[in-house]
Amino acid sequence: MFAYFFLVITTFWILKPLKKGLFIEFYDQGGIDLMGLAFSAPQAELLAKILNMVVAFAAVVVFTQLSHKLRRQQLTFVFSGFFIVCCALFSRWLINPGDLGVWSFYLFGDLYSTLMVATFFSFLNDSVTPDAAKRLYGLIGLGGVCGGVFGTSVVSANVSLLSDSSWLWVCGGITGLIAAIAWGAGRQVQPAAITAPGAAPSTRSGNAATEGARLVFSSRYLLSIVAIVGLYEVISTIIDFQFTFTVAHYLDGPEIGRHFALVFTITNWVSLFVQLVLTGFIMTRFGVARALLVLPFVITMGSTAFLVFPLLWVGSMLSTADNGFSYSINQSAKEALYVPTSDAEKYRAKAFIDMFVQRFAKAIAVLISLGITFAVTDISSLRYLSLVTLVLLVVWIVAARYAGRQFAALEQSKD
Numbered sequence: 001m002f003a004y005f006f007l008v009i010t011t012f013w014i015l016k017p018l019k020k021g022l023f024i025e026f027y028d029q030g031g032i033d034l035m036g037l038a039f040s041a042p043q044a045e046l047l048a049k050i051l052n053m054v055v056a057f058a059a060v061v062v063f064t065q066l067s068h069k070l071r072r073q074q075l076t077f078v079f080s081g082f083f084i085v086c087c088a089l090f091s092r093w094l095i096n097p098g099d100l101g102v103w104s105f106y107l108f109g110d111l112y113s114t115l116m117v118a119t120f121f122s123f124l125n126d127s128v129t130p131d132a133a134k135r136l137y138g139l140i141g142l143g144g145v146c147g148g149v150f151g152t153s154v155v156s157a158n159v160s161l162l163s164d165s166s167w168l169w170v171c172g173g174i175t176g177l178i179a180a181i182a183w184g185a186g187r188q189v190q191p192a193a194i195t196a197p198g199a200a201p202s203t204r205s206g207n208a209a210t211e212g213a214r215l216v217f218s219s220r221y222l223l224s225i226v227a228i229v230g231l232y233e234v235i236s237t238i239i240d241f242q243f244t245f246t247v248a249h250y251l252d253g254p255e256i257g258r259h260f261a262l263v264f265t266i267t268n269w270v271s272l273f274v275q276l277v278l279t280g281f282i283m284t285r286f287g288v289a290r291a292l293l294v295l296p297f298v299i300t301m302g303s304t305a306f307l308v309f310p311l312l313w314v315g316s317m318l319s320t321a322d323n324g325f326s327y328s329i330n331q332s333a334k335e336a337l338y339v340p341t342s343d344a345e346k347y348r349a350k351a352f353i354d355m356f357v358q359r360f361a362k363a364i365a366v367l368i369s370l371g372i373t374f375a376v377t378d379i380s381s382l383r384y385l386s387l388v389t390l391v392l393l394v395v396w397i398v399a400a401r402y403a404g405r406q407f408a409a410l411e412q413s414k415d
Contacts, residue, residue: 001124002143004181008120009144011174012113013151018164019109022094023048026102048103049366052110056359059115060351064211067347072123073186079115080179087172091165112171116178118354123182125338125346127189130411133336134288138280141332145275148327149268212352215345221406222349225337227399228292229353230361232326235299235389235396237365239322241372242306242385246315249379263316270324279329283336289404291333295325296396299389307386310379337403340410 023045032044066075086108093101128136162170216222247259283291302318338350372385 001120001140001185004123004178004185005120005140005143006147006150007174007178007181008113008116009147010151011116011171011178013148014167014171014174015109015112018167019106020045022097022164023102023106026097026099032099045106048106050363051103052107053356053359053363055107055111056114056355059111060212060355063115063118063351063355064348067122067351071343071347072126072189073182075119076123076182077179079119080175080182083112083116083175084172087168087175091168091172094164094168114355114359116175118351121335121338121354122347122350123185125335125341125350126343127185128339130336130340130407133339134283135280137332137336138275138283138329141279141328141335142272142275144331145268145271145328149272152264152268211344212348212350212356215349216352216357219345219349221337221341221403221410222345222353224399224403224406225334226353226357228334228396228403229358230364231392231396231399232295232330233358233361234365234368235392236322236326237362237368238372238385238389239299239303239318242382243315243319245382246310246312246379249382250312259312259316263319267320267323270320271328274325275328275332279332282329283333287404288333288336288407289401291329291336292400292404293397294333295322295330296393296400298325300393303386303389303393307383307390310383337407340407340413 027044031038034047063075066078070078090101090105090108094105097105124140125133216226243263247256251259278294279291282294298321299318302314302321306314306318338346341349375381
């Protein structure tokens with residue numbers, strides 16, 4: 001499972017610069033006209049991010065339907081096969097792409113990470129006990145963090161060495177390897193770790209488009225996870241805007257790009273350190289409930305510091321605090337919340353949250369970021385966005401504390 005997650009995230013970091021670079025390059029000169037309005041390349045990308053929400057909803061429907069009959073490595077086989085075919089098709093299509101090809105490939109890049117990460121964690125959450133999750137998720141999650149470090153440090157830095165078509169064949173090959181690893185991992189699942197050994201997830205009548213939503217809205221526990229996921233997306237967007245604005249204010253020319261590269265490198269190494277040293281220790285020693293509070297606590301300190309000292313490196317470290325702890329301890333703790341839930345919640349409700357709720361929150365965050373650009377005009381007003389962050393953090397902490405208490409109760413009921 002470590003190798004599975006490592007390869008998924010590595011492939012994400014191959015696709016991310018490819019899809020973003022192709023999209024921005026294609027519209028860099030003339031932009032795009034939609035409904036009589038002219039959009040620059042960056043503005044068009046914001047529209048693509050919103051369109052991702054529609055694609056994510058379709059993914060929820062497909063995932064929900066398949067999860068009634070398939071589970072664990074079986075789902076991985078289906079989606080791996082789909083993405084291998086897509087990689088082969090795009091390797092030809094991108095030789096001379098038009099508007100449809102550029103937009104389709106951008107959406108494909110996000111769909112890959114959305115479906116493959118959701119499939120991975122559904123597999124993992126359906127294969128361990130709550131106690132094992134506290135011991136193992138730090139180590140298994142380290143695979144994703146290492147994939148991020150490897151992707152940003154090696155793959156993205158050398159992405160120009162091969163053509164886009166060649167990189168897509170690499171992605172297809174890696175995806176085939178993921179399927180092989182999933183087959184091996186599936187053979188290692190201990191029957192005692194699951195509710196009904198060898199059985200498929202329970203079937204349920206109803207609309208596949210709304211089944212996950214019904215499960216979520218009928219459970220306060222799942223709604224608390226929705227709050228954690230949604231609030232993080234909004235807060236992270238505000239932090240990213242503060243970071244970008246601060247860098248643009250204090251630096252000029254090539255120094256901007258060098259500073260971004262340095263901060264991103266520091267962030268990935270911080271994430272690696274947190275996952276390697278802190279995640280397993282905190283989840284095992286203090287439990288999932290305490291682990292859920294680490295990221296909001298760190299962001300609270302960073303946002304308070306930026307409110308008082310809106311300086312270059314304070315804003316930069318605010319971004320590092322966000323991403324360095326989000327993809328390490330926070331992700332491991334958040335995913336552990338699904339372990340003591342039912343099969344339907346592990347597959348259908350989780351798919352709705354991970355695919356649709358997260359993308360919907362991102363779309364809301366994009367709209368907020370557009371509004372922020374009109375409200376903030378200088379560095380002195382930028383600091384006060386931290387007040388908004390601090391208010392949202394209070395709600396996040398309340399939701400995290402509730403989710404942590406409910407996890408402990410569910411864990412005890414499983415024993």
